[in-house]
Amino acid sequence: MSATMPTRAALLATLVLGACSAGIGNGGTAIVQAGAPGEPSRPVQRSAPAIRAAYTPADVRFMQDMIVHHMQAVHMTELAEQRATRDDVRTLSRRIAASQSGEIDLMERWLTARGEPVSAASKDGGHAHMPGMLTPAEMDLLERASGVAFDRLLLESMIRHHQGALTMVAGLRARDNSGVEPELHQFLSSVDTDQRAELARMRALLGRDFKQVRP
Amino acid sequence: MRMDMRLLLGASLLAVTACASSNSSAVRAGRADLRAALRGGWMDAASAINGMTLVASRPRPEGFFDAKDPGNILLANSDMAFSGGTLFMGSFHGFQVWDVSNPSSPRNRTSVVCPGGQGDVSVHGSLLFMSVEMPNGRIDCGTQGSMSDPVSAERFLGVRIFDISNLDAPRQVAAVQTCRGSHTHTLVTDPRDPANVYIYVSGTSGVRPASELAGCSGGMPDQNPNTAQFRIEVIQVPVASPERAKIVNAPRIFADARTGNAAGLWSGGTHGPGTQTTEATDQCHDITVFPEIGLAGGACSGNGILLDISNPASPVRVDEVTDPNFAYWHSATFNNDGSKLIFTDEWGGGVQARCRAQDRKTWGADAIFDLRDRNLTQRGYYKLPVVQSEKENCVAHNGSIIPVPGRDIMVQAWYQGGISVFDFTDAANPVEIAFFDRGPVDPKNLALGGFWSAYWYNGHIYGSEIGRGLDILALSPTTHLSQNEIDAAALARVDHFNPQTQVRYTWPAHITVARAYLDQIMRARGIPADRSASIASEMERADRLTDAASRRAALARVADTVDSVATGAAGDVRAKLGSLAATLRGM
Numbered sequence A: 001m002s003a004t005m006p007t008r009a010a011l012l013a014t015l016v017l018g019a020c021s022a023g024i025g026n027g028g029t030a031i032v033q034a035g036a037p038g039e040p041s042r043p044v045q046r047s048a049p050a051i052r053a054a055y056t057p058a059d060v061r062f063m064q065d066m067i068v069h070h071m072q073a074v075h076m077t078e079l080a081e082q083r084a085t086r087d088d089v090r091t092l093s094r095r096i097a098a099s100q101s102g103e104i105d106l107m108e109r110w111l112t113a114r115g116e117p118v119s120a121a122s123k124d125g126g127h128a129h130m131p132g133m134l135t136p137a138e139m140d141l142l143e144r145a146s147g148v149a150f151d152r153l154l155l156e157s158m159i160r161h162h163q164g165a166l167t168m169v170a171g172l173r174a175r176d177n178s179g180v181e182p183e184l185h186q187f188l189s190s191v192d193t194d195q196r197a198e199l200a201r202m203r204a205l206l207g208r209d210f211k212q213v214r215p
Numbered sequence B: 001m002r003m004d005m006r007l008l009l010g011a012s013l014l015a016v017t018a019c020a021s022s023n024s025s026a027v028r029a030g031r032a033d034l035r036a037a038l039r040g041g042w043m044d045a046a047s048a049i050n051g052m053t054l055v056a057s058r059p060r061p062e063g064f065f066d067a068k069d070p071g072n073i074l075l076a077n078s079d080m081a082f083s084g085g086t087l088f089m090g091s092f093h094g095f096q097v098w099d100v101s102n103p104s105s106p107r108n109r110t111s112v113v114c115p116g117g118q119g120d121v122s123v124h125g126s127l128l129f130m131s132v133e134m135p136n137g138r139i140d141c142g143t144q145g146s147m148s149d150p151v152s153a154e155r156f157l158g159v160r161i162f163d164i165s166n167l168d169a170p171r172q173v174a175a176v177q178t179c180r181g182s183h184t185h186t187l188v189t190d191p192r193d194p195a196n197v198y199i200y201v202s203g204t205s206g207v208r209p210a211s212e213l214a215g216c217s218g219g220m221p222d223q224n225p226n227t228a229q230f231r232i233e234v235i236q237v238p239v240a241s242p243e244r245a246k247i248v249n250a251p252r253i254f255a256d257a258r259t260g261n262a263a264g265l266w267s268g269g270t271h272g273p274g275t276q277t278t279e280a281t282d283q284c285h286d287i288t289v290f291p292e293i294g295l296a297g298g299a300c301s302g303n304g305i306l307l308d309i310s311n312p313a314s315p316v317r318v319d320e321v322t323d324p325n326f327a328y329w330h331s332a333t334f335n336n337d338g339s340k341l342i343f344t345d346e347w348g349g350g351v352q353a354r355c356r357a358q359d360r361k362t363w364g365a366d367a368i369f370d371l372r373d374r375n376l377t378q379r380g381y382y383k384l385p386v387v388q389s390e391k392e393n394c395v396a397h398n399g400s401i402i403p404v405p406g407r408d409i410m411v412q413a414w415y416q417g418g419i420s421v422f423d424f425t426d427a428a429n430p431v432e433i434a435f436f437d438r439g440p441v442d443p444k445n446l447a448l449g450g451f452w453s454a455y456w457y458n459g460h461i462y463g464s465e466i467g468r469g470l471d472i473l474a475l476s477p478t479t480h481l482s483q484n485e486i487d488a489a490a491l492a493r494v495d496h497f498n499p500q501t502q503v504r505y506t507w508p509a510h511i512t513v514a515r516a517y518l519d520q521i522m523r524a525r526g527i528p529a530d531r532s533a534s535i536a537s538e539m540e541r542a543d544r545l546t547d548a549a550s551r552r553a554a555l556a557r558v559a560d561t562v563d564s565v566a567t568g569a570a571g572d573v574r575a576k577l578g579s580l581a582a583t584l585r586g587m
Helices: A005-012 A057-083 A087-113 A136-144 A147-173 A182-205 B005-009 B483-491 B511-523 B529-544 B548-566 B571-586
Strands: A030-033 B047-050 B052-058 B077-083 B086-091 B094-099 B107-113 B118-124 B127-132 B158-163 B171-177 B184-189 B196-202 B233-238 B246-249 B286-290 B295-300 B303-308 B316-321 B329-334 B340-345 B366-372 B375-382 B399-402 B409-413 B419-423 B431-438 B451-457 B460-465 B469-475
Touching: A057 A087, A057 A136, A057 A147, A057 A182, A087 A147, A087 A182, A136 A147, A147 A182, B047 B052, B052 B431, B077 B451, B077 B460, B086 B127, B086 B460, B094 B118, B118 B184, B127 B184, B127 B196, B158 B196, B184 B286, B196 B286, B295 B340, B303 B329, B303 B340, B303 B366, B316 B375, B329 B399, B340 B375, B409 B460, B419 B460, B419 B469, B431 B469, B483 B511, B511 B529, B511 B571, B529 B548, B529 B571, B548 B571
Parallel strands: A030 B107, B077 B118, B286 B329, B399 B451
Antiparallel strands: B047 B431, B052 B469, B077 B086, B086 B094, B086 B118, B094 B107, B118 B127, B127 B158, B158 B171, B184 B196, B196 B233, B233 B246, B286 B295, B295 B303, B295 B329, B303 B316, B329 B340, B340 B366, B366 B375, B399 B409, B409 B419, B409 B451, B419 B431, B451 B460, B460 B469
16 A cells, blocks of 8 residues: 555545635524534534545555456456347446446546545555456456357356455445545445345346245 | 536636526427536526426525535535425535525525435424434534544434424434434324334445444344344334434345245345345335325335335335346335336436436336336336436436326436426326426536435425525426416425325315316317317306305206216226316315
């Protein structure tokens, strides 16, 4: 991890200025600061500023890693565009491509807006350690597969890939102070819920139709 | 999501009301659409409107926006609730009290600072409930921001309860902590138990450590029977003593009824035990209850579910569906008679552009289901019928029914896609009938903005714009919707409105309602034009009679005529003629 990151993170923990104004004015508008349960609210002369939460080096690394993770998924969907035999597999693949390429843009914006590089200074030899990533050999196998075998291998690989993304999200959330920066927090929820739903769909495509598990 | 600072520094702090004019021509899709390529800007974007007029716009109040960063999520507006002439606007920074007793002149009465988004609100009498899930939520409503300790006794995630009997100084009276916070919540009333209300809590965040909140733990239910996943929480709130509010149940509504496995939806064995169930459906995003029919629609991860809520503290799943186009189930809205249920798909979480030309009409859309005998059957989709730019976050979001008698109409927010009003009477063929849209908040970047919610409340449409404030609109007549239908909708009044708690609208037996039905019959060309014209003139003449007995008798004669016409009419028209006759007899 880069030693400069904590400094940048600390710099970002600065106040976001709220618009300052008298508490009473604007036709009788009042601003009150609520208190703890049971405590009264207090009129305030000016609104409290919103504080932009700090982020951590782990947050930055997560975003940098997830960009790479997503890029592999997008590459897999490109293969599906050419090779998938089933329309439903191709359709789902297009949806994953649209989701993840949009999220790559979002992650790059998040990093750039905070003055962080979009890719990690890879002292540790790249991203092979990321859960769910296909190894070069596995990717080669997928690239050479065809027909129904391709459909099945794509779904199985993508399921593993998505599970890896969920593991990465859970891992970040489990770290002290990480995953709590507001925009990142929202993003994590979105990735978590979207990929869970996509996993369910992929399982259905693999033959476990949802209605079959109904009692 | 971040803003281009150079542009924003030039933006005026003062709000400029977006110019809007009514256009009574029919909504046109495709290249003639007025919404295509609108000029962007925070408070000065160009706008397009059809079938509506913008009657008032108010920027967010002081302290609830950052002119340097209008898309700052910590100050974003979120969901709304209504009581009498008051609108409560939720915010990631607290909530705002707006006097909307005169909708063309709304007034911000109080702004309550209490961070912790999303800040979705609902009201019941003198109580207001608010969802908190963001890491900066504090028990004392302080603005210090995220706590530096990973485990903090100061942190609050769950549902806050405010006493709003003094609208100038609402105060927090209780705060019920939950293991996964509260992304949204649903107010549930029990007709047989007015002393209590219930809150269903949908949490979508990670599970808090037990060291912060006792009893919290996560994981798969087969390994941890007490996992805080795979459930919702039910809070019971004694109305007279809300400080005694507490969690009374945590029903495992995803459980397999046969095996009892709490991870009953999407659990499986295809890929071997322990590997495939980590992503089973384990949470709801939002639940909409309809107490009068004893049902709730749950939008839960990869499923839409139907719950029996006849015992509000113990909801029981009775049906579940998934979608071939693979939706992320976000929210649910019943039609007025409970025979249809719309689920929305918030693909991309609301922060992505999902209304571009390449995004399918069935993705990030509404899925419309028929609801018969507690079974859901998919009929159609509705998606904003105009392409939005790459700079506009856009996907299906929150809306409500517009109570036009005889039709199923919904108004819905699409973030920066604007507000769209559509008719889904024919569930397989929904059609847009009105819209309002502005250009992107930031023409150069995808910045968070647009309408979080758009709801009908007693004659007007209220929109909560994430970054631009409060917009109030009125419907205007078009070929798709007559003035009589608009006026009839306004007659179905309620004394409060919580979007996740549906009530069945009823209409008074009034000449306006009769005219609305007749307009619909004429629009459908359901009966010969000379017959509808003679019914119209007869019912107007009867209504004008001043002697009550004569008037009633004359109206009954018109109703008899309508009944006789109905015998030869087709099904839909016959039903409308029946409603018309019943209305005339009730007048």
